[in-house]
Amino acid sequence: xxxxxxxxxxxxxxxxxxxxxxxxxxxxxxxxxxxxxxxxxxxxxxxxxxxxxxxxxxxxxxxxxxxxxxxxxxxxxxxxxxxxxxxxxxxxxxxxxxxxxxxxxxxxxxxxxxxxxxxxxxxxxxxxxxxxxxxxxxxxxxxxxxxxxxxxxxxxxxxxxxxxxxxxxxxxxxxxxxxxxxxxxxxxxxxxxxxxxxxxxxxxxxxxxxxxxxxxxxxxxxxxxxxxxxxxxxxxxxxxxxxxxxxxxxxxxxxxxxxxxxxxxxxxxxxxx
Amino acid sequence: xxxxxxxxxxxxxxxxxxxxxxxxxxxxxxxxxxxxxxxxxxxxxxxxxxxxxxxxxxxxxxxxxxxxxxxxxxxxxxxxxxxxxxxxxxxxxxxxxxxxxxxxxxxxxxxxxxxxxxxxxxxxxxxxxxxxxxxxxxxxxxxxxxxxxxxxxxxxxxxxxxxxxxxxxxxxxxxxxxxxxxxxxxxxxxxxxxxxxxxxxxxxxxxxxxxxxxxxxxxxxxxxxxxxxxxxxxxxxxxxxxxxxxxxxxxxxxxxxxxxxxxxxxxxxxxxxxxxxxxxxxxxxxxxxxxxxxxxxxxxxxxxxxxxxxxxxxx
Numbered sequence: 001x002x003x004x005x006x007x008x009x010x011x012x013x014x015x016x017x018x019x020x021x022x023x024x025x026x027x028x029x030x031x032x033x034x035x036x037x038x039x040x041x042x043x044x045x046x047x048x049x050x051x052x053x054x055x056x057x058x059x060x061x062x063x064x065x066x067x068x069x070x071x072x073x074x075x076x077x078x079x080x081x082x083x084x085x086x087x088x089x090x091x092x093x094x095x096x097x098x099x100x101x102x103x104x105x106x107x108x109x110x111x112x113x114x115x116x117x118x119x120x121x122x123x124x125x126x127x128x129x130x131x132x133x134x135x136x137x138x139x140x141x142x143x144x145x146x147x148x149x150x151x152x153x154x155x156x157x158x159x160x161x162x163x164x165x166x167x168x169x170x171x172x173x174x175x176x177x178x179x180x181x182x183x184x185x186x187x188x189x190x191x192x193x194x195x196x197x198x199x200x201x202x203x204x205x206x207x208x209x210x211x212x213x214x215x216x217x218x219x220x221x222x223x224x225x226x227x228x229x230x231x232x233x234x235x236x237x238x239x240x241x242x243x244x245x246x247x248x249x250x251x252x253x254x255x256x257x258x259x260x261x262x263x264x265x266x267x268x269x270x271x272x273x
Numbered sequence: 274x275x276x277x278x279x280x281x282x283x284x285x286x287x288x289x290x291x292x293x294x295x296x297x298x299x300x301x302x303x304x305x306x307x308x309x310x311x312x313x314x315x316x317x318x319x320x321x322x323x324x325x326x327x328x329x330x331x332x333x334x335x336x337x338x339x340x341x342x343x344x345x346x347x348x349x350x351x352x353x354x355x356x357x358x359x360x361x362x363x364x365x366x367x368x369x370x371x372x373x374x375x376x377x378x379x380x381x382x383x384x385x386x387x388x389x390x391x392x393x394x395x396x397x398x399x400x401x402x403x404x405x406x407x408x409x410x411x412x413x414x415x416x417x418x419x420x421x422x423x424x425x426x427x428x429x430x431x432x433x434x435x436x437x438x439x440x441x442x443x444x445x446x447x448x449x450x451x452x453x454x455x456x457x458x459x460x461x462x463x464x465x466x467x468x469x470x471x472x473x474x475x476x477x478x479x480x481x482x483x484x485x486x487x488x489x490x491x492x493x494x495x496x497x498x499x500x501x502x503x504x505x506x507x508x509x510x511x512x513x514x515x516x517x518x519x520x521x522x523x524x525x526x527x528x529x530x531x532x533x534x535x536x537x538x539x540x541x542x543x544x545x546x547x548x549x550x551x552x553x554x555x556x557x558x559x560x561x562x563x564x565x566x567x568x569x570x571x572x573x574x575x576x577x578x579x580x581x582x583x584x585x586x587x588x
Contacts, residue, residue, distance in 0.1 A: 106284075110291050113566045115525035118559055122299045125547055125555045198414075205416050206529050210544065225419055229533070232422055233430050243419035250414035 007259025013252030017245065021067040030058035032065045033217045041235055053224070053238055054231060063245055065219040069131065070249065073213070074200030076135045078193050081142025086189065088143070089150025090181060094173040096155060105151070108144035116141035116203050120212045131214040134207045138200050149192045153185035187264040194257035198250045205246050221246050277578050285571045292563045293345070297338050300556045341556075350557040355549045360557045363542060370440055370538035371531070374454050375523045378461035382523075383516060385466040390473025391500070397478055405470065412467030417526055421460035421533040428456060438535040457530045465519045472515045476508035483507070509580050517573030521566040 029049075036056035044051045050059035092104040114122075120137035127133060154177070157163065166176050207213035208222030216223065221242040228238035312321055325331050332340070344351060350360035393405040429437035435456045443450045480486065481504055489499040528540030535541075539558050546554035 106287075109570075110288060110295070113288060113292055113521075113563050113570070114295075115521050115562070115566065117525040117528060118562050121543060121547065121555065122296070122559060125550075125552065126299060126302060202414075202416055206418060206526075209416075209418050210529055210532055210540075222416075225416075225422070229422060232426050236426070239419070239422055243416065243422075246416050246419065247411070247414045251411065254410060254414060 004259040004262045006255045007263055010252045010255025010257070010259055013248055014256055015252075017067045017249045017252070018071065020064045021071045024061075024064035024068045028058075028061035028064050030061045032057060032061050032219050041231070041238075044237075050241060051237060054227065054235075057219075059237070059241060062219045062224060063221075063241060066221040066224060066242060067245065067249070069208075069214050069218060069220040070201050070204050070246070073131060073134050073138065073204040074197050077138035077142055077200045077203075078196050080135070080139025081146045081196055082189065082193065085143040085146025085148075086150045086182075089147040089152075090154055090177040092147065092151045093154030093158060093181070094177050096158075104147065108147050111140065111144045114141070117206065117212075120207050124212050129212050129215055131208075131218060131220075134204050134213040137207065137212075138203045141203075142196050142200070145196060146189065146192065149188055150185060153188045154181045157181050157184045191257055191261045191264065194253055194260060198253035198257065201246065201250050201253065274578065278575065281571055281574050285567060288567045288570075289564065292567065293342050293560060294338070296556055296560050296563070297341060300552055301334070345557070345560065351553040353551055353554050355545075355551045355554075360553050363554065364539070364557060364561065367537060367539045367542045369443060370454075370536050371524070371527050371540070374457055374461070374527050374530070374536070374538065375520065377451075377454055377458040378465070378523050378527070379516070379520060381458055381462035382466040382469055382519065385462065386469035387473055387512075389466070390470040391477060393470065393474040394477035394481065395496070395500070397474075402474075405474075409467035409470050412464055413471075415464055417460050417464050418529050418533050420463060421457065421530055424456045424460055425533070438533075440534075440536050440538075453534075453536075457527075457534045457536060460533070461523055461526050461530050465523065469512070469515055469519065473508070473512050476511040477504055480504045480507045506580060510577060513573055513576050513580065517569050517576075520569045521562075524562055524565055 034057065036052070039048075039052050039056040040054055042048060042052045042056075048058050048060070050063070052058055053062065088104050088108075092101045095101050116137050119140050120133055123133045123137055158181070163176060163180055166180055171179070204213055204220070205222035205225070208220040209226045210222075211226070213222060214220040224242040225239055228235070228242070232239045312324060330337070341351070348361055350364060352358070353360050353363060356363060389405055389409075393402045396402045425437050428434050436453050440453050441449045477500070481500070485503055486499050489503050490496065494502065527538065528543065530536075531538040531540035532544070539562070543555060543558045545551070546558065
């Protein structure tokens with residue numbers, strides 16, 4: 001089987017930021033919480049490859065730690081979406097047309113009416129701002145997305161003959177869903193997971209830009225952009241670099257998603273946008 | 274059509290009730306007494322009690338919910354804890370910024386995306402198509418607030434064509450106000466236009482493969498005529514879905530973009546509300562945003578039925 005160029009390109013792009021994020025767990029060129037006001041706004045040099053920000057923090061270190069925050073928040077939010085959404089979608093499909101199906105799907109519609117920013121605003125109003133809020137807000141927004149994809153895909157598997165065979169063998173709906181339906185819809189879930197992952201990166205950046213996400217001193221790309229806004233004209237580097245990191249990560253994930261979709265099953269191209 | 278509209282209307286009402294219960298419940302669990310907070314530590318207990326009464330904080334849970342929800346229905350959103358003016362007045366002022374901004378962005382995004390998507394579909398598999406698909410792939414990946422910052426540096430500072438921020442108000446005249454909203458609207462619209470153009474392209478390509486298009490072509494219509502007369506209407510369903518979904522993203526996105534341009538819209542109001550713990554304001558604006566999303570979903574459902582007669586009877 002031929003590997004689609006998109007998948008290779010996207011994976012390579014994303015891998016750069018994933019490695020930077022993982023590396024930041026054990027090593028960054030400078031500690032990200034270390035302020036060096038004397039060194040502030042210094043241009044790129046041998047000491048600071050991408051220069052320093054308005055508080056003298058090393059840009060390379062900040063960007064690496066920012067990758068960690070973005071990827072961690074978006075990944076956990078996808079995890080919440082899958083952990084809650086997929087079982088709900090599978091249950092709705094197993095009991096299609098019943099009250100349970102209706103309740104789950106209308107519940108989905110209701111959550112869908114709350115954009116993730118609005119959920120974040122509500123959570124922040126209750127608990128105050130933090131990175132955990134961002135994870136919860138984006139995660140809750142992901143739940144109906146995965147529930148719908150899982151239900152829609154599961155509905156196409158249920159009429160198949162091997163499901164009938166499993167039912168004749170006496171397996172219950174829950175067991176069939178877990179053993180036979182889930183493996184057959186996993187491809188779609190992986191593709192959707194990649195899309196939600198990239199949307200999560202964008203959402204996290206937006207939330208931390210407006211101050212509803214990760215709080216200082218935790219570095220995040222959105223936070224860096226908010227800080228750099230007033231310096232943009234004089235020091236474009238400060239705002240261009242975090243922005244480009246976001247664009248590259250999201251682009252990489254989107255290409256990966258498109259490539260995966262083609263790679264896993266060309267027939268699914270039309271099933272997911 | 275009447276039956277269909279009635280069913281949709283019922284589901285709209287139920288969604289609104291459910292959403293209001295969620296918002297009310299969230300605000301209920303917030304610790305602290307706003308009245309005590311407003312009057313400070315040395316306030317007399319009687320004064321706090323009187324203010325609680327004035328703010329509608331007394332009574333049982335159900336009483337408070339019905340007085341809040343009933344008030345909203347009458348356009349009475351309560352009194353802001355910090356501004357001491359009716360929230361409805363505050364919101365009304367801000368709506369004159371946020372709603373025009375969202376509509377402006379939606380119009381821009383649609384005007385850009387539909388022709389671009391059609392062009393890509395017509396030239397599918399050729400260089401134009403690849404160019405458009407590449408550009409939209411990039412457009413989707415760009416955070417709108419960062420794009421907004423780039424626009425400000427380029428078109429407000431380097432070449433001062435548009436204002437860098439602030440809003441003169443509609444009293445200053447239509448054009449100055451529109452000019453202040455242009456960069457924010459462009460920043461909001463471009464990522465959305467990228468998504469919409471891709472949807473338009475794939476929807477159109479899908480319909481172009483259908484038998485009725487071949488029939489139309491066999492009857493002697495040119496490809497352009499076949500697309501206009503038969504393809505477009507069928508491709509509109511997925512496109513309408515995305516336009517409807519986008520409106521909620523645009524409203525939410527507007528909140529972030531308003532911060533980039535210091536526009537006095539709902540976004541600024543809600544962030545002030547959060548920092549000052551002015552919960553009536555937060556609660557009202559959130560409810561309003563959710564109401565807008567539910568209303569747009571309802572309108573999109575009606576639009577489906579107008580485009581596709583089968584849906585009027587199907588459900």
